[in-house]
Amino acid sequence: MTKVVTMGEIMLRLSTPGYQRFVQANSFDAIYGGGEANVAVSLSNYGYESYFVTKLPKHEIGQAAVNELRRYGVKTDYIARGGERVGIYFSETGASMRPSKVIYDRSNSSIAEADVADFDFNEIFKEAKWFHISGITPAISAKGSEITKAAMKAAKENGVTVSVDLNYRKKLWTPEEAQKVMRELMQYVDVCIGNEEDASLSLGFTPKGLDVTSGKLDIKGYEKILKEMKEEFGFKYVASSLRESYSASDNGWSACIYDGKEFYQSKKYDVRIVDRVGGGDSFAAGLIHGLLSGRNTKDALEFGVAASALKHTVKGDFNLMSEAEVQNLVDGDASGRVQR
């Protein structure tokens, strides 16, 4: 099996059942997930020896996060244990014109207070083929920034391909802070992934004329930006998911990629949403698998988009789809007919 590594924060999502609002909830569904952890699970599902690196408290809530990763085949050997708390966020699921809502309670988590010394990066990246991280980890704290940089640097030194999902989070830092950190990290990046707002806020590339609330896509604008990003940072691939938010219940979902030669726009899927959390992560994971498996740029893109379209139909952060199930959709069967 091919070894791949992801690093970041895994949080406890406390999600109101059904479409309950926060003030209605008498219980919360407990879902463990987080950008890079979600990628790790997808890669495990696709057959990789998938390691997730983080720091978690020694207590049982920390252990439950470890267990949920193990359950889906993720290797947890490199997870440091210590610190005080698992980051939490509360979420309620919107419907129609009512948006989903998230309340963060993630400060002072174990990974946000971890040290570079908690991780032996040379051991971690030994024989690894890919390292994936997101723009959330450097945003959670100064230490998070430090660890991210150390990890990316070590990955490159060990000859590991590096991908990043920009994933700007406005509750964690300002665009100025983000760009200061993120632009420097881009030197280590082979594959840069983001959605419509990340390029602008994390790296300062504004998709001109793009109004993300209008639901209209200016695909020419995307092409221009991806090419400029490639030019400035020298990425091998730069890709963006393209979400068209018709409502909280229905979205259009596609993506585009530029590989230095061609710009490709994928097929678009109209998705009836079960749970959109982790949608972007499932695209990243699908794209990584597409590229690692030797598919060409276009096919890798289509695998990523199909994977993430399917993710929207699965409750929880993790995209619990096999490679065969994703490929079946790539191959054109979107009819949803019962598989007996």
Added chain:
Amino acid sequence: MTKVVTMGEIMLRLSTPGYQRFVQANSFDAIYGGGEANVAVSLSNYGYESYFVTKLPKHEIGQAAVNELRRYGVKTDYIARGGERVGIYFSETGASMRPSKVIYDRSNSSIAEADVADFDFNEIFKEAKWFHISGITPAISAKGSEITKAAMKAAKENGVTVSVDLNYRKKLWTPEEAQKVMRELMQYVDVCIGNEEDASLSLGFTPKGLDVTSGKLDIKGYEKILKEMKEEFGFKYVASSLRESYSASDNGWSACIYDGKEFYQSKKYDVRIVDRVGGGDSFAAGLIHGLLSGRNTKDALEFGVAASALKHTVKGDFNLMSEAEVQNLVDGDASGRVQR
């Protein structure tokens, strides 16, 4: 805070979980609500000192109804306690072409058997700015009629603006009975609200050429009727919600109003329904707030419609949306994008 008063029946809704039919149910969700109580909760959410007036048994089921009102900030000081039972209705939620169904078991409830003497209306309306009631309360019993009239009269005498939601209920009375009572009550009404059938059945105004099952709206017909109603009863405002029932799962939702000068038709929302009970009440409450907050007629209407569109996405009778959340939709963001 501005004091507002609503009066009526709060019932126990026993609702089958999910889309279960009555004969499948092994449990019922217990939801307390009712036309005017729902308005009271909305007004509390919008920042009013919102009093709900009714009569409830002293036992714990009566107390649970009180508690649910208090939970959402409604003042329960004027609720009389006594009598035998809380009115009940059973409901199952339809889907697609299967309609939702309601079985009433509301006879002999405490409020239906209450006396005018149970309420000190001069105390109740002291310093109040608005009084809202529906056509259900006079329909539940002769005593209900009496109390309604006494309340409306007292409200007017105390200089309180009075609104009514006609809300015709065919299980409670015939059109003839309804019109006999309701037409007389109209003398106390400043703002008259209803949906497509109420004007006809409660007041005898037939929207000519309107086929409520066709899903097509004859907006010209509505304009004509609203103007005639205004003319006959001297309302300051007369408004109607406009439901287009595509199916039990999807409705179009808009409204219109006539303020004696202009006839306005609102923006229309297509709603994927989570729970449509209380949809009309949330429109009434939104409109009341629109008018009380000093918005102009058009803006008040749009606030009411946006509020009630959002209600359709919330489980339970109560429209658990803040003013800011409603205004956000009025201002145009119906994309349902996650709010972090």
Added chain:
Amino acid sequence: MTKVVTMGEIMLRLSTPGYQRFVQANSFDAIYGGGEANVAVSLSNYGYESYFVTKLPKHEIGQAAVNELRRYGVKTDYIARGGERVGIYFSETGASMRPSKVIYDRSNSSIAEADVADFDFNEIFKEAKWFHISGITPAISAKGSEITKAAMKAAKENGVTVSVDLNYRKKLWTPEEAQKVMRELMQYVDVCIGNEEDASLSLGFTPKGLDVTSGKLDIKGYEKILKEMKEEFGFKYVASSLRESYSASDNGWSACIYDGKEFYQSKKYDVRIVDRVGGGDSFAAGLIHGLLSGRNTKDALEFGVAASALKHTVKGDFNLMSEAEVQNLVDGDASGRVQR
């Protein structure tokens, strides 16, 4: 009451809650059902003395299946008791482009290992008016084949009208095996019902140019095949449901029938799916009732289609709709407005 008989397997469906994938499930909803049992329940709902014939183990899981039938009015007097197990299948409900999935664990069930001697067919068919069976029962085992043939023969000898739903199951037999058995059984059949694939795989009639995954219907092709089937086997009626699978969440649903004189295509319903298991069975039951109740061919077809459209909105295998509720949809009210 008119006596009708159905025979087949009733299984235990273990269904993941909501849209959970198998690997997420910590519990399964327990639903008893099966092709012919589902028909039996519909017929009971429409007012027939509806007998279901099968064999079930003596233990409590077998008893629970009996109880669920009795609960909905089905007569269980002719059910043989014995054998080892109730057939099981696991199911997860898809959404959007993610298909629903079924894992069978039905080998060696009591009915699959039953003997002809377990049933007294002359007693069973005494005074019965209709016998319905599906192509699943002969497929489950050689004994199942034998019992099916014995039952159909006895039914004909007792002057009972016989209907069959072809219901090809690829996990149970090959097309060659199926055709060998099924073509012979057709001599006893008055009414032959199927969907798009059954005619081809069970009887060898290929709807030319029909691509079941494209979502497009070649209605002319259907007409041709139904006529050929009628010609070859001498059915009184031959009907096919027409599913257009837009996605796992939304389907188009209609049907067509040929009665030897005219070919009719029904109205088409677009259904938002709650549970599509038993959709075909509810069509068969609706059609049987349509014909038994003396409706003409076209009206019987429309009753069947409306019944099965409604089934898609009901959780579980059984179509828990009354005749009046189905007729209401046939009569044109698909608005889903609340019925108070």
Added chain:
Amino acid sequence: MTKVVTMGEIMLRLSTPGYQRFVQANSFDAIYGGGEANVAVSLSNYGYESYFVTKLPKHEIGQAAVNELRRYGVKTDYIARGGERVGIYFSETGASMRPSKVIYDRSNSSIAEADVADFDFNEIFKEAKWFHISGITPAISAKGSEITKAAMKAAKENGVTVSVDLNYRKKLWTPEEAQKVMRELMQYVDVCIGNEEDASLSLGFTPKGLDVTSGKLDIKGYEKILKEMKEEFGFKYVASSLRESYSASDNGWSACIYDGKEFYQSKKYDVRIVDRVGGGDSFAAGLIHGLLSGRNTKDALEFGVAASALKHTVKGDFNLMSEAEVQNLVDGDASGRVQR
């Protein structure tokens, strides 16, 4: 199968989940049951053709009650349909020193407003061997009294053995009212069953020196009363259950009987309570079966007590135990070891 008949009210119990208090409940478990209905289910479990007679509304809540009876094999052919409502009661389950609590909402139920003409008693009692009724039915209304008397009289005229469970309900009538009605009905009774308070309140026999809250049993007092009752009314058997309420969680449970010759006290069981509703009814049913099956007085008593001890471990009103399971306890195995 031996035909037996019970008659009375079946209600909808709305039970808070777990140990929730009424004011905590967001849902209610829906349990259909009632004194005589519970007896009917037990007798069905013991292998009788068990008919339950009542009147229920035509709507789906009434139907759900019918279905629940059918599910457990009770014959519902004689149930009249009509009237407005199913009687309801709310219940919460106590623990330790906190008592269970019941709130009744049963007025104006269909059976309370039924007429003698709703029932064809000669048809009902044709070939029946036993008729059981409780003191609740005559208490619910004057019509209930009338129907009870008509039924008991018809039963005697048809040569049916009659048993009554006195079951005094203080919310329904005063001791004076009760005794006036009940004492007259005793002329039709062969087997009189009750618990400690019923004899006193329904018939005016006071167990002297018995303090029901002390938890101590004065068995000599019971013997005396049973003998006096037998003497006055000429019962063949008179029996009493003996509950020792240590707490809401733990009870001692036994019974005694006098057959005109001997007074027997049964073995006592200490029960950890899962659901005590229907405990007395399960004793009545067990005793009836004991006597009908030809057991001697002592063995019939022990069967009744064992049955009802087991009932306390089953959720819901119905005692879902087979004859073999009860007999196993009678035979001495109370170890609760797993049965594989």
Added chain:
Amino acid sequence: MTKVVTMGEIMLRLSTPGYQRFVQANSFDAIYGGGEANVAVSLSNYGYESYFVTKLPKHEIGQAAVNELRRYGVKTDYIARGGERVGIYFSETGASMRPSKVIYDRSNSSIAEADVADFDFNEIFKEAKWFHISGITPAISAKGSEITKAAMKAAKENGVTVSVDLNYRKKLWTPEEAQKVMRELMQYVDVCIGNEEDASLSLGFTPKGLDVTSGKLDIKGYEKILKEMKEEFGFKYVASSLRESYSASDNGWSACIYDGKEFYQSKKYDVRIVDRVGGGDSFAAGLIHGLLSGRNTKDALEFGVAASALKHTVKGDFNLMSEAEVQNLVDGDASGRVQR
């Protein structure tokens, strides 16, 4: 109504369902509660105008805490809004010899970071008769200490009786830190309440020879300590609950009090535990009510003990018992017989 005030932290308890261990939980029951908030709810149940003072975030999780208090009648007018988070703790319920477990995640809650300036204590204590606080609030932070002292001082200046529940929490501070703060605060205290460990750890009074894990009570030791505490700090009353922990499922529960004249030991209750969280708080509230209602020392003690015995049978932190229900137990009915 008599005005009473409590102040402290209300937390979100995330409780695994049933007896699940943390690592098994897929959901958490969401329960809002905390030492003083629990007292506030009890006092509201006993008929007081009960104000709870704290600081909570403006977001919906903070609002949900407010709503839960309002639901049970607690006045929330003095609750400051702001800060970042609601304190959280995770809990699992033990059984038999497996202890219940708590994992705290309460740092940096809004109340822990509140300022004295957030509260207008003169307004708060105007016309109040009683102020209750616990030793947890001064322990959560330096600011918590400051606020506690300011509140107690203001209470005394406004002539309000002050009670404290010592409630030592070893996760929050050391005995040394605790004693430094708590001993100084005792000057403001009229009624001092605690359990076996608090006196020792918070105030430095060691119950000699008391082994809290042995389950044996050294009542003489308690008497001595209470008297010494009274002597040193000049309390009017000093009371201690007496828990005998037989297992996680069963406890003995009683209490003792010294009023400067007599030492009283209460009746002991053996409780089968449903939820023991809030047990001590319900004792404090019961004792406060006992004293405020003019009961003598012994009767006040018995009311407190009966109240808290009953609390152990109620799920959640709040003791949802009325005065009449508690008094019923005080008066001797512990039989748990159904109340109809």
Added chain:
Amino acid sequence: MTKVVTMGEIMLRLSTPGYQRFVQANSFDAIYGGGEANVAVSLSNYGYESYFVTKLPKHEIGQAAVNELRRYGVKTDYIARGGERVGIYFSETGASMRPSKVIYDRSNSSIAEADVADFDFNEIFKEAKWFHISGITPAISAKGSEITKAAMKAAKENGVTVSVDLNYRKKLWTPEEAQKVMRELMQYVDVCIGNEEDASLSLGFTPKGLDVTSGKLDIKGYEKILKEMKEEFGFKYVASSLRESYSASDNGWSACIYDGKEFYQSKKYDVRIVDRVGGGDSFAAGLIHGLLSGRNTKDALEFGVAASALKHTVKGDFNLMSEAEVQNLVDGDASGRVQR
């Protein structure tokens, strides 16, 4: 970490919620477990590199079993994939004198139809220190017998200590069949574990005068048998758990062991049962850890008994207790006091 290996069947337990009887269940809790798998999880919890060996189908139900093992840290590398089905059993939980009940549906599972060639035993036992198996695996099929023997032989050849839990299952084989197989396998066994019936039925050693339903233990009888067993088969240790089944809710639980020198009887725990499935397995695992960790015979026994006493308080088959939690009970704290 020390490598340990267990081999056997992991089944899907379909467990009715709460105390529901089979015929009441509308859902089943899905619990994966089985004798040796339960031991594997315990050993993982105690810090071993714990491998579980079995064969499971490739489909998602098989995968879910794998995932549940991984979740709790068990290594699944040696699990063969293939075959048709996961063995199933249905269970309902008894209470008081009502026994728990199990219905097996385990024939033809993947492991029952596996071949010796599915497993590379030399690889499996490389560097392993312990191998544990039960008497269930040889009982499920002739192939199961073969595999068991091959595994035990290979273990011995690789110098691995072998333990067996006799675990006689009367539904799988007769005592004669069992003894024929089991007696031969004993040559490979170092540590033989069983409960009261196993020795008799699997090996033919009858505990004379022992009445397992009486609840009385004849400890002298046990001592005699253990010594005879040791003598005949040359075990290093022979141990027996001692269950005293007071009722389905409460058991006494202890154990005894003979190490060739001394016979030890452990402390006895009275357990209030949450879930007794896996109780014996948790004893085996605790004893294995006790011996592997270098504890002396008595201490190893006490660790095993404490572990399994705690298991009875945990829902599901797996004993989710850490070594520290077990040791805490061994060390004497059975008070169940909250651990904060």
